[in-house]
Amino acid sequence: MADIIPRNVATVPSVEIRQNPRAKRLTLRIDKHHAVPVLTVPKGISMGQIQSFLDKHKGWIADRVAALPEGIRLVPDAAFPFRGAPHIIRHEAGFPREPLACEGEVRLGGPVDHVEPRVLRWLRRCARTRLVERATYHAQSLGVSIGRISVRDTKSRWGSCTATGNLNFSWRLILAPDAILDYVAAHEVAHRVEMNHSPRFWAEVDRLCANRSAARQWLRRHGDGLMRIGPPPGGESAAD
Template identity: 40%
Template sequence: MTGDIEVVRHPRARRAKLSVDPTSGAIRLTLPPRASERRALEWAKSQRDWIARQRATLPTARPFVPGASIPFGDAVLTLEWMASAPRAGRIANETLIFGGPRDGFERRVERWLRAQAFSVLTGETTRIAERAGVSVARVSIGDPHGRWGSCSSSGTIRYSWRLILAPHSVLQATVAHEVAHRVHMHHGPDFHALVGQISDSDPKIARAWLRRNGAALHWFGRSN
């Protein structure tokens, strides 16, 4: 990282490329292995107007504050803080209510969403793995920027907790995608055919939804 520009060398890069990550707003300068970093950075810093235009198109930060609305599967919930309510979140009339001190409200919302994501994704993974006739060693969640799920050769499947903010059909199709990797560790025709067989919804529609809307999910819980 140089200043606010992340420098990355890529073995297949043919020229310097400047990009703005839509999930984080990070500025990335990708270089060929032997390119001059100094000259490339001088060029990148001369592109301030272009960077500003790209950042202006980024999704709006959506902090977890009282009164904010958040997607939750196929629903939309309004966040509410009530000092007299229990600290653990509960849903009532399309409102997600947390008690306890106002300080830490944002952290409690994210912890609750992560717990819900783990529960739903574990359940869906178990159900779809049974349909596919495969086993899954472990399910875990994280907050990666580059992918919605991953499946290791050891049978561990890891998901982004932010899938709980997507429509349930999108979450479910993503689970089917990762479970199918327990049979095919590639993205060939056999893999896609299996995903279609074990998914409750159209995987192509789910992928298209994530391409259009996925970046915005990474801005929930952020203040800037």
């Protein structure tokens, strides 16, 4: 199909504007979940200033949004990665309601409009099971204790560790290859030894995880794609 509209004009999406009295200056970022630009506006900025700022950056906005991977909804016949391997959602009335990963498919039955929330809940449970398993294993290897493990839809970090040893992870890690989930689990557990990113911290990670630089590179390259799978936050149904 011919593209007769210049790309910069055609692809500039509407910008979400957030007032923040504590902000020091106008800042622009891309919300990767929703694929929308977000402009943070400090006090005392006029509409004219906002407009000229956006005009100046419209090429950047268009390029960044166009570069985002396409969103994938978890609906029947959709293809998405599960533990790093492509899977197709196969919905048939006769299948059990509980999703089952089998031969490159995620099979489930039940009402068709329940498919996405049910697949999401199942993915979160799978993520939690594996993260608990791997974090417990790494904690035993380092001889450290860990607290509660939570699996959430984190926005900016794949995992985090509190001062008291509670670990938080993104459920989306279950979409990545096992070695990637394992690296993030090892990383957060290693913070139980060193609460920083010093050379001593990375030495602990290396004791747990054979190839952390490849894992970090994978996340940099594919992380945005994982953020675009399933309904954007806020669009998720109440089933969760």
